[in-house]
Amino acid sequence: MKKHNFSAGPCILPQEVLKQAADAVVNFNGLNLSLIEISHRSKEFIEVMENARSLVKELLNLPEGYSVLFLQGGASLEFLMSAYNLMKVDGKAAYLDTGAWSTKALKEAKLLGDVDVIASSKETTYNYIPKNYSIPTDIDYLHFTSNNTIYGTQFKEFPKTDSLLVCDMSSDIFSRELDFTQFDLVYAGAQKNMGPAGTTLVIVKDEILGKSGRDIPSMLDYQKHLNADSMFNTPPVFPVYVSMLTLQWLKDLGGVKAIEKLNEEKAALLYAEIDRNPLFKGFAAKEDRSLMNVTFNLTDEATGEVFDKIWNAAGISGIKGHRSVGGYRASIYNAMPIESIQVLVDAMQQFEKEI
Ligand code: PMP
Numbered sequence: 001m002k003k004h005n006f007s008a009g010p011c012i013l014p015q016e017v018l019k020q021a022a023d024a025v026v027n028f029n030g031l032n033l034s035l036i037e038i039s040h041r042s043k044e045f046i047e048v049m050e051n052a053r054s055l056v057k058e059l060l061n062l063p064e065g066y067s068v069l070f071l072q073g074g075a076s077l078e079f080l081m082s083a084y085n086l087m088k089v090d091g092k093a094a095y096l097d098t099g100a101w102s103t104k105a106l107k108e109a110k111l112l113g114d115v116d117v118i119a120s121s122k123e124t125t126y127n128y129i130p131k132n133y134s135i136p137t138d139i140d141y142l143h144f145t146s147n148n149t150i151y152g153t154q155f156k157e158f159p160k161t162d163s164l165l166v167c168d169m170s171s172d173i174f175s176r177e178l179d180f181t182q183f184d185l186v187y188a189g190a191q192k193n194m195g196p197a198g199t200t201l202v203i204v205k206d207e208i209l210g211k212s213g214r215d216i217p218s219m220l221d222y223q224k225h226l227n228a229d230s231m232f233n234t235p236p237v238f239p240v241y242v243s244m245l246t247l248q249w250l251k252d253l254g255g256v257k258a259i260e261k262l263n264e265e266k267a268a269l270l271y272a273e274i275d276r277n278p279l280f281k282g283f284a285a286k287e288d289r290s291l292m293n294v295t296f297n298l299t300d301e302a303t304g305e306v307f308d309k310i311w312n313a314a315g316i317s318g319i320k321g322h323r324s325v326g327g328y329r330a331s332i333y334n335a336m337p338i339e340s341i342q343v344l345v346d347a348m349q350q351f352e353k354e355i
Contacts, residue, residue, distance in 0.1 A: 093141050
């Protein structure tokens with residue numbers, strides 16, 4: 001039975017990418033060697049790394065002066081690494097607290113300096129994006145999370161500051177066209193719109209590095225990774241390769257502009273059903289609704305068993321909400337086809353008929 005994978009991450013990847021990746025594990029580029037048994041210093045793998053890095057630049061339209069790294073440790077290590085590289089000794093940073101991931105990010109930064117949480121939506125279980133906060137001027141950087149995977153909220157407009165702007169874009173990178181010149185540092189775990197877990201994409205404006213006045217441990221130092229062309233140590237060869245394939249898939253599809261249009265259509269279809277169907281209510285504030293993670297609850301929790309049976313029977317997988325929010329979360333990342341969303345909408349309508 002066909003499965004419709006709404007998992008929040010790791011999550012759906014394009015079928016053709018999975019097939020190509022599987023082939024390369026057995027026989028990479030006709031070498032009769034596996035991708036995962038050749039040297040990362042071989043010309044074949046260096047080509048993969050360089051291709052992946054340049055696809056990121058091309059797809060995101062990164063200007064000169066920005067570099068791309070594929071690191072390890074997940075977005076969670078970036079919580080610390082971003083602070084290590086940018087927080088000055090005796091420095092201070094501002095954080096927007098829009099969910100569990102922001103909270104974890106600022107916890108790490110607190111190890112290194114003062115953290116000013118300038119706005120938070122914690123009191124309403126992070127169901128909206130704070131607005132109208134004021135941003136201090138005496139900060140080393142401002143950090144925010146562009147898409148809040150657990151709660152289904154997404155920044156539509158980004159904070160404006162003369163200080164450095166740092167963004168955790170783990171769950172919506174490559175989903176919409178953005179002007180990257182507004183950011184100084186962006187990071188994203190691969191396992192949503194890019195590839196398998198195991199590598200983290202980092203985009204950094206070169207000129208911001210080397211100014212913290214800190215001794216940075218080598219593996220946490222962006223400059224060291226840059227100097228080594230993202231091969232300071234053995235890179236995660238398989239996740240980088242699959243990321244490269246996914247980025248190529250996105251390019252062939254028409255790039256970020258094309259996927260953005262599809263993502264808008266997909267989200268509109270699902271949110272329209274949530275708003276129309278009296279058995280459901282959306283979790284996130286309407287103006288802040290995410291195009292990637294659609295969160296919704298039942299109007300009557302007691303009906304849950306009936307709905308769960310219906311969507312399970314339809315081959316739907318991974319829509320149970322995060323334990324802190326309850327209800328449902330349909331993650332509809334780039335690789336999710338609109339047909340699968342229609343299957344979910346049909347299940348919601350069948351539920352309405354049956355109840
Ligand atoms: N930030 C966001 C927005 C996330 O969604 C996640 C994970 N889902 C993380 C950070 C943590 O990523 P990782 O597991 O790669 O450390």
